[in-house]
Amino acid sequence: MTTINANPDAILDTHASRDNYLTHTRGFLSWAFTLDHKRIGVMYLVGVLTAFFVGGIFALLLRTELLTPGATITADPNVYNQWFTLHGAIMVFLVIIPSIPAALGNFILPIMLGAKDVAFPRLNLFSFWLWMAGALFAVVALMRGGFDTGWTFYVPYSTTTETGGVIPVVVGVFILGFSSIFTGMNFVVTIHKLRPPGMTWFRMPLFLWALYSTALIQVLATPVLAITLLLLIVERAVGIGIFTPSLGGDPVLFQHFFWFYSHPAVYIMILPGMGIVSELFAVHAHRHIFGYRFIAYSSVAIAIFSFLVWGHHMFVSGQSPLINTLFSAISFSVAIPSAVKVFNWTATLYKGSISLTTPMLYALAFLILFTIGGLTGLHLATLNTDVHLHDTYFVVAHFHYVMMGSALIAMIGGLHHWWPKITGRLYNERLGSLACIIIFIGFNVTFFTQFMLGSHGMPRRYYDYQPEFTTYHQISTMGSYIMASGFLITAWCLLSSLWNGERSPANPWGGRSLEWQCSSPPPHDNFPTQPRVGDCYDFSCVVWSEEENGYVVDRSLDPELNPNAPKRAGAH
Amino acid sequence: MSSITAGTQGHGHDAHGAHGAHGAHDAHGAHDHPPFLAHHFESPQQQFDSAKLGMWLFLATEVLFFGGLFVAYAVLRMRFPEVFSYASHYLDTIMGGVNTAVLILSSLTMALAVRFAQTGRKAAMLICLWLTLAGAAGFMVIKYFEYTHKIHEHLVWGTTFYVPPDNAEGQTEATELAKEPPPAPLGVTVADPTQPALPVLAKVPATDAAAIKPAARAPSGLASPREMAKAEGIKTGEGTTGAHPSLHLEDRKMPPNTHLFFGIYYAMTGLHGVHVIAGGVMLIWLIWRGMRGDFGPKYYTPVDAGGLYWHIVDLVWIFLFPLFYLIH
C-alpha cells in the first residue's frame, strides 16, 4: 500500500485549510473524551508542566530554607521534611516519569511511526485519566496533613509517621503506576503491530527505539512498585508485619521491593531523553546519526540491564556483603551502553553542519550534564566510596544531574524541537536560547556545588547543618534562583509564541522523519495519504523552500529513489 | 488495580466509530471496514494480533504483581521454616484441592467458550461463560467459609493473632494459664516442633504433657473448636459465654512469629480473590455482550482476551495451592 508520491506539495498541506487536530472539534467534552493521541499528549503536557511548576516551588522553598543553618523561613523541621518529600514525589511520579513518554511520546510516536493512532486509543485516554486521578490523590494527601517520609517511603518511618497524607499519596502513586503501565503497553503494541509498509525495525527513528525500550521497562517494573505500595498501605493500616521489625518483619525487604522498581524507573526517565537527543543532534547538525544500530541496541540493553542493579541503592542499609559486591559489579557494566551512546552522539556532531538552535543547545547541555551525572554514578557504584557518599549531597547532585540535567533538559529540548509541530507556531529563537543558557548556568551553580557539599559530609534531607557548609548552600540556592528565572523565561518564550509567534511551516528544522511530512499542526488523522518511509537520517534530500519558508524533502535528490542523484552533504 | 481489566477488554473494538468524523481520509484502499474493525487498524488480523499482544503484556504485569508477593513468601519461609510447617496445618487441604479443581474446570469452560465463539455456537458459548462464572462464584464461596472460620478464631494477621477471640474469655484463660508453673526466664526458640524444647514442659505434670498431641495432627480448618479442644486434651476453660478458647495461643508447639504466616496467607489469597472477583465482573460483561450477539467467527477477540485473563488467575492459584496448602 505504498503510495509513492513524487510531488511533495500534495503531502504538505500547511496552508490549504486551517483544519487540524486542535480545531477539528471544539468544546471541553471533545477534549475530555478525545481518542486522538495528539490531544491526549497535549493534555498530558499541560498536566506535567503544571506539576513541574508546583514541584519547583517546593524546591525553591527548601533551597531558601537552606540559606542559613537552623531556621530560615520555617522554624519547624517537619515542615522542611514535607517540602523535600513533596518535591521528590511530585517530580518523580508526576513529572519526570510521564513527561517524555506520555506527553511528547503520545503526540509524536504514531506520527513518527506513520500510524493513524496508538494501538489502543481508549486505553490511552484512560491512562490520562489515571494520571489526573493520581495527581488528585496527591492533592488530597496534602489536605490530609501531608507526608514527610521522603519520596522513597522507607519503613518503618512511613508506617509509623503521624502525618496523615501517607496512605492517600501512596494510593495516588499506585494509580500513577497503572497510568504508566498502560502507556507502556500501548507503545509496545503500537510499535510491534502498527508500523506501515516500509517501516522496518531498523528504519525507525531512534526516538521510537527509546520509547520502545522505555515501554518494556514500564510494563515489567511498575507492577512491582504497585505491589510494594499495596503492601505498604496494608502494613500501615493493619500491620501484617512483613516490613515492620517490631512485628517480625524486615525493613530491608521493603527496600528490595521498592528499588526493584525504582531503579528501572530512573531508566524510564532517561531513556526517552536519550532518544530525543538522538533526534536533536541528527536534525540540528544536519548529519546522519552515527552508529544507528549501536544506539538502538544500547537502548534495549539499558532496559534489560537496569533490572540487575537495584541493590546499589542499599549498600549501607544492611544488605549482605555478598549481594553488595554483586550489585556493585553489575552497576559498573550498566554504564557501558550509556557511554556507547555518548560517543555516537559526539561522532554525529563531527563534521556536521551544526545550527545552534535552541534544541541543539539543549542537546549539547544534555551531553555535558549527562556525562558528569553518569560519571559520578560510578563513584556511588563503588562500595567503599559509597559508604562515605551515601545519603549525602553527592547523591543529590548525581541524581539531579541525570534526572534534571539530562532527562528534563532533553524533554525541554524536545519540547522546543516539536513545539512548531504541536502548536503550529515558532517561538522566539533568541529568547529560547537565552533561557537555555541561563538554565544551564543556574543548574551547574546549584548542583555542582552540591558535589562539594556531599563529599565534605553534608547529609541529604537535613533541615539544619554545620556552619562550615553555609557558603556552599548559599551558592547552591542562588543557582536555584537563576535556574528558576531561566525556566520562567522559557515558559514565557513558549507561551507567548501561542499568540505572537510566526506560523510554522511543516518542516522548520529540516527533519526527515515522518512527523515533518505532515502539516504543523497535524491534521486530525495525521496523514492524508500513506507516507513514504525513507531513511529518516538522510538529510541530503532536504532542501529549503522559500515559498514554504521551511524545508521540504525533494524526492529527486533521494538516493534511494534516484540512484543518479548528486551526492550532497547530510547523506550517510 | 486489575479491576480495570473489565473496562479495557474491548480496546480493539470500535463498532460505531467513536471518534469524530473521519472526514475524507481513506488510506485503506479497496476493502471496506467491517463494523467491528477500529479505524486505526488496517485489517482484522492486525487488530486481533494487537489485542492479543496487549493482553499478554497486561498478563506480564499481573505475573510481576503477584511475583512480588511470591518473593515476600519465599523470604518469610526462608527465615521461619518452622512457622510455615506449623501454621499450614490450620489450612484445610481438601478445601484447597476442591478450589483448585473448581478453577481448573472453570478454565476448561472458559477455553470452550472461546472455541464456541470461534465456531459461532452462541448458545454453547453462553453456557460455558455461565459455567465459568459459576466456578468463580463457587471458588469465592469456599474462600468465604475458609476466611470466616479463621477470622473467628483470630487466625489472622498482625497482633490480633495474639488476642484471644473473645477477650473476656481470654482474660479467664489467662488467669487459668497463669496458675501453671512459671515459665523459663529467657527465650528459647522452638525450632523443631516435634522436640520438647521447653524446659517448662519438664515441670508440667506427666498427665498434661502426655495429653498434648503433636502439631502435625492439629485440626483441619472447619472442625468445631470444641472437638479440637477435646482431641488435644486441653482444658477448655468453659467461660461464662461458652466461647471457644483460642487454641493456637494455647498450643505449646506454636513457634513465635506464626502471625507472619497468616499475614502473607491473607495477602496472597486475598489479592488472588480480588482478581477472581474482577474476573467475575469481566465474565458478566462478556455474557452481556454475548447475549447481544457481538461475538462470532468474525469477531470474538474480547472472549479470547478475557479467557487469557481467566487462565492467569487459574495459573496463580496453581502456585498458591502447593505453597500454602501442601506444606509438609
Next chain:
Amino acid sequence: MAHATTSNPGTHGGHAGHGGHAEGHPLVGHLVPISTLVGTAAALIVLTVITVAVRYIDVGEFNIHIAIGIAVIKAALVAAFFMHLRWDRPFNLLIFVACVLFVVLMLSFCVMDTQQYKNLQFKGNPPAVETTLKANAPGAPVARHTQYQP
C-alpha cells in the same frame, strides 16, 4: 524483528462468512480441538491429585521441589493449551517467559540476601507481639519465647 506469519488455519482474508453451517470458521486465530482442551483439563486434575497425595509422603526437603515442579508442569499445560501459546506468535511466549524470569531474578537476589543474615535473626517474639501478649494472653506458651528480660 518482522514476524513471520504463523500458519494458522483460520487466517484467510476477509470473506469467511460461513453463516449457514452448524460450525463456523473463525476469521482470525486458531481453533483448538475440544479433545485437546478436555484432555488438558483431565491432565491438570490428575496432576492435582498427585500433588495432594505426595504431600502426605515425607521425602524431606524435596517436598517443596516436587510440589513446585508439578505446579510448573500444570502451569505449562495451562499456558500452552488453554492460553494457546502452542500455536501463537512466538513473541507472546517470549513475554510470558520474560516476566517469569524477572520474578525469578528478584526472587533469587532477595533470597540470597536473606540467607546471608539468617543466623543473625532474633529468636523469640518481636516487641509488638510481646506487648500484645502481655496485655491479652500473658500465660500463653508462645509468650515464653521472648528475647527480652521479663
